[in-house]
Amino acid sequence: MAKIHSLLDVGKRGMMVSQSALQTTSHNIANKSTEGYSRQRVDIETNPAIDDGRFRLGTGSQIGSISRVGNPWLEKQIEREGSSYAFLEGRSGAMQRVEAVFNEQSVKGLNNSMSEFFNSFRELANNPESTVSRTVVRDNAVGMIKNFQSMDEQIDAVKNDLNKTIETGVNEVNGYVKEIATLNQKIQAAEISDRATANDERDRRDLLVKKLSEKLDISYAEDSKSGMLNITAGKTGVLVAGTSASTLSTATNENNETQIMYELSKGGTSVDITDQFKRGALGGSIELRDGMVADLKSQLEELSYNIASEVNNAHAEGFDRYNIEGVNFFNIPADGKYTLRDLSVNKAINDDVGRIAAAAKPNAPGDNTVANVIHSLQFKRVMSGGQATFDDFYNSKVGQIGIASQRLNSGLESQKNILDQLKNTREAVSGVSLDEEATKMIEYQKAFEASARVIKMADEMFDTVLNLKRL
Amino acid sequence: MRVTDKMNQIQVMNNIQKNRGELSSLQNQAATMKRVNRPSDDPVAVAKILLNRTENKNIEQFDKNIFFAKSFLDSTEASLSQVGEALVRVKELALQAASDTNGGTPREMISSEVSQIYNSLVEIANRRSGERYIFAGHKTLNAPFNNEGEYAGDDGEIKIQNQKGQFVTMNLTGDRIFLGRGVGGDDLIKPSTDTPQTVEEVQKYKLSEADRQFQNQELMENKIETRGPASVGRVQRLGNQDPVSGGSGVNIFTLISGLDAALKANDREGIQDALEPLDQALNQVNIARADIGGRMNQLNATADANQKSSIENKTQTSQIEDADLFQVMTELNRTDAALKGSLETSHKLMSMSLLDFLK
Numbered sequence: 065m066a067k068i069h070s071l072l073d074v075g076k077r078g079m080m081v082s083q084s085a086l087q088t089t090s091h092n093i094a095n096k097s098t099e100g101y102s103r104q105r106v107d108i109e110t111n112p113a114i115d116d117g118r119f120r121l122g123t124g125s126q127i128g129s130i131s132r133v134g135n136p137w138l139e140k141q142i143e144r145e146g147s148s149y150a151f152l153e154g155r156s157g158a159m160q161r162v163e164a165v166f167n168e169q170s171v172k173g174l175n176n177s178m179s180e181f182f183n184s185f186r187e188l189a190n191n192p193e194s195t196v197s198r199t200v201v202r203d204n205a206v207g208m209i210k211n212f213q214s215m216d217e218q219i220d221a222v223k224n225d226l227n228k229t230i231e232t233g234v235n236e237v238n239g240y241v242k243e244i245a246t247l248n249q250k251i252q253a254a255e256i257s258d259r260a261t262a263n264d265e266r267d268r269r270d271l272l273v274k275k276l277s278e279k280l281d282i283s284y285a286e287d288s289k290s291g292m293l294n295i296t297a298g299k300t301g302v303l304v305a306g307t308s309a310s311t312l313s314t315a316t317n318e319n320n321e322t323q324i325m326y327e328l329s330k331g332g333t334s335v336d337i338t339d340q341f342k343r344g345a346l347g348g349s350i351e352l353r354d355g356m357v358a359d360l361k362s363q364l365e366e367l368s369y370n371i372a373s374e375v376n377n378a379h380a381e382g383f384d385r386y387n388i389e390g391v392n393f394f395n396i397p398a399d400g401k402y403t404l405r406d407l408s409v410n411k412a413i414n415d416d417v418g419r420i421a422a423a424a425k426p427n428a429p430g431d432n433t434v435a436n437v438i439h440s441l442q443f444k445r446v447m448s449g450g451q452a453t454f455d456d457f458y459n460s461k462v463g464q465i466g467i468a469s470q471r472l473n474s475g476l477e478s479q480k481n482i483l484d485q486l487k488n489t490r491e492a493v494s495g496v497s498l499d500e501e502a503t504k505m506i507e508y509q510k511a512f513e514a515s516a517r518v519i520k521m522a523d524e525m526f527d528t529v530l531n532l533k534r535l
Numbered sequence: 536m537r538v539t540d541k542m543n544q545i546q547v548m549n550n551i552q553k554n555r556g557e558l559s560s561l562q563n564q565a566a567t568m569k570r571v572n573r574p575s576d577d578p579v580a581v582a583k584i585l586l587n588r589t590e591n592k593n594i595e596q597f598d599k600n601i602f603f604a605k606s607f608l609d610s611t612e613a614s615l616s617q618v619g620e621a622l623v624r625v626k627e628l629a630l631q632a633a634s635d636t637n638g639g640t641p642r643e644m645i646s647s648e649v650s651q652i653y654n655s656l657v658e659i660a661n662r663r664s665g666e667r668y669i670f671a672g673h674k675t676l677n678a679p680f681n682n683e684g685e686y687a688g689d690d691g692e693i694k695i696q697n698q699k700g701q702f703v704t705m706n707l708t709g710d711r712i713f714l715g716r717g718v719g720g721d722d723l724i725k726p727s728t729d730t731p732q733t734v735e736e737v738q739k740y741k742l743s744e745a746d747r748q749f750q751n752q753e754l755m756e757n758k759i760e761t762r763g764p765a766s767v768g769r770v771q772r773l774g775n776q777d778p779v780s781g782g783s784g785v786n787i788f789t790l791i792s793g794l795d796a797a798l799k800a801n802d803r804e805g806i807q808d809a810l811e812p813l814d815q816a817l818n819q820v821n822i823a824r825a826d827i828g829g830r831m832n833q834l835n836a837t838a839d840a841n842q843k844s845s846i847e848n849k850t851q852t853s854q855i856e857d858a859d860l861f862q863v864m865t866e867l868n869r870t871d872a873a874l875k876g877s878l879e880t881s882h883k884l885m886s887m888s889l890l891d892f893l894k
Contacts, residue, residue: 460582
């Protein structure tokens with residue numbers, strides 16, 4: 065049999081449910097712009113009914129659960145694609161700088177100074193007696209070396225930048241890892257009672273996993289019992305195991321490359337796990353640094369070394385103004401450890417341009433045979449196993465950089481589209497809509513008002529009952 | 536589909552970013568007037584542009600070389616034309632002196648003019664272009680001839696590049712023009728016509744040069760000198776062919792100094808003997824002048840060809856590198872309108888909310 069008391073109860077519970085629902089709605093509105101936030105939904109269900117004679121009598125509502133609205137599969141996809149996007153994006157900035165080093169569309173670069181170098185030998189061949197044309201040869205040689213060296217330095221600067229990116233990236237990763245471990249603990253504590261889900265903590269943890277994945281390759285799995293997330297970086301770097309977090313560190317190797325190190329046990333030895341990263345921004349930086357940037361550096365060295373040694377060989381066949389056999393035109397180390405920093409014009413020639421050997425025989429100031437040989441080197445196929453001239457080699461490098469950069473840009477654009485599309489879908493599912501929340505606010509507010517009215521009505525019913533005698 | 540506020544924001548941001556990106560790229564094209572501003576704009580075009588630039592710089596240099604060689608040949612030609620005139624005058628004088636009834640001009644007087652001409656010939660043979668003696672072969676910094684007409688230069692050819700892989704000899708050596716060495720079949724080995732372009736070639740060239748010099752020197756030393764009339768001098772042939780060396784070159788200096796001696800000695804036969812060699816000397820000079828003419832033609836032809844390929848080159852570079860301004864401007868207007876459109880609609884899209892109507 066229905067009792068007035070239970071009516072009071074229904075009203076009270078209704079008010080409480082509406083209030084909780086309103087609180088959640090307010091929470092949604094307040095977190096509309098919070099990164100990684102999923103809108104929360106109050107699942108209202110009926111309170112257990114009671115037997116009322118032949119019937120079951122409803123006793124109002126209660127809150128079943130407060131849950132996140134989201135699609136875990138979508139989140140996983142965003143994490144994957146975000147990692148791929150970060151992999152491209154991590155390279156694009158540095159790639160643009162590399163491209164700028166080889167860009168001769170607005171400034172004069174190596175292509176120009178190589179031309180000038182060989183043309184100065186043509187000028188020398190026109191007039192081997194002239195000190196002026198000899199000086200021009202020397203100055204153009206110095207100019208070409210400067211150009212080579214400045215490109216080399218710029219490439220080194222890009223490399224250092226990438227090293228710095230890796231270093232700061234590892235620091236960020238460590239920050240995320242610690243927070244995830246803390247969140248693991250909070251989630252476990254909050255979810256001990258079987259009905260509660262730690263919505264906000266889980267949102268935050270999902271976001272951090274995405275951010276982590278944007279930095280490097282991770283694999284992760286949630287422990288279904290404790291709700292804790294275990295994360296491994298690369299193949300072997302266990303970052304989060306339950307509530308404990310291990311951090312990565314960086315070290316610089318002999319090639320001035322920043323390596324990512326993982327400590328096998330607390331205070332134990334660290335191993336280099338740089339090679340395990342093929343994704344995320346760090347993976348991108350590592351790939352660019354150890355791939356294209358390192359290649360370009362060695363190719364510039366190869367080009368300059370070949371020019372220098374070919375010119376030296378030809379020059380050695382000649383005789384200078386003092387009828388002495390040609391010295392080395394360029395200084396290059398004989399021990400094979402060649403870097404661009406070592407390249408210079410021989411001091412003897414630098415001090416006295418008369419030492420430039422243009423003639424093929426002594427006592428012949430008008431002989432330009434060797435000068436002719438040296439400038440003919442411009443058309444000789446020396447590079448790539450006798451397939452390409454110096455110019456071909458350099459131009460094809462510029463072309464290759466252009467292609468790489470172009471491909472990266474288009475890859476970045478399409479990956480951004482994919483990611484945007486996924487994020488859009490996520491927003492459609494989990495995002496907060498103010499219109500919707502406003503509607504709900506009205507709905508729950510009205511429900512709250514009506515529940516209050518129920519209590520008032522029950523109160524009046526008590527009055528009616530109590531006043532029965534007086535009637 | 537459920538559309539939330541953030542979706543609107545992302546969409547608006549993306550569209551505006553995209554429009555601005557396009558606008559900035561177009562603006563850059565309009566400002567630089569170039570379609571290709573970075574290698575990634577068109578990698579294939581960039582490689583081609585660089586190649587064309589190098590080629591153009593080479594052509595510019597070849598043009599300079601050609602101009603230089605032409606002016607050198609011009610001064611050689613001017614000198615040789617003077618030599619020719621001098622020889623004609625000597626011939627006239629010799630003819631005059633060869634007859635006993637020469638109008639009474641004493642041979643002594645003719646001799647003084649001839650020796651004047653001799654001096655001027657030495658002066659011409661030592662002529663310079665800039666700081667270099669044009670007839671000295673490779674020994675360009677020393678006067679090739681002394682007053683006795685002895686040659687101190689060599690037979691080195693100065694080769695100037697006029698095209699990729701092609702060289703033109705720009706000098707004529709004094710031993711050939713004035714001493715008649717290497718003219719006709721005197722067995723002297725001439726310098727190789729090939730220009731060494733690699734280290735291996737230059738090594739071979741050096742060896743063959745040394746060999747050649749040695750053989751030529753031996754040939755000169757072993758030559759049995761025949762003593763001809765004073766007017767013809769030593770090591771000169773009688774008739775068209777030297778009976779010993781087989782050469783047909785004329786040593787102009789000994790010829791003229793011999794003529795001078797014959798004039799002074801009043802040796803009519805000696806003077807007559809000089810007449811035919813004088814013709815041959817003139818011939819020798821004219822052949823050299825014809826040679827210059829041939830080289831000039833060759834240089835002019837390559838200059839024309841270079842000019843043509845330079846223009847083609849520039850046209851091609853412009854086609855692949857330069858922006859089509861009309862197209863850029865059209866695109867610019869279109870993108871500008873699109874940006875304005877997105878900005879305007881963004882305002883409407885983002886400012887609308889149910890909350891505005893719940894009063």
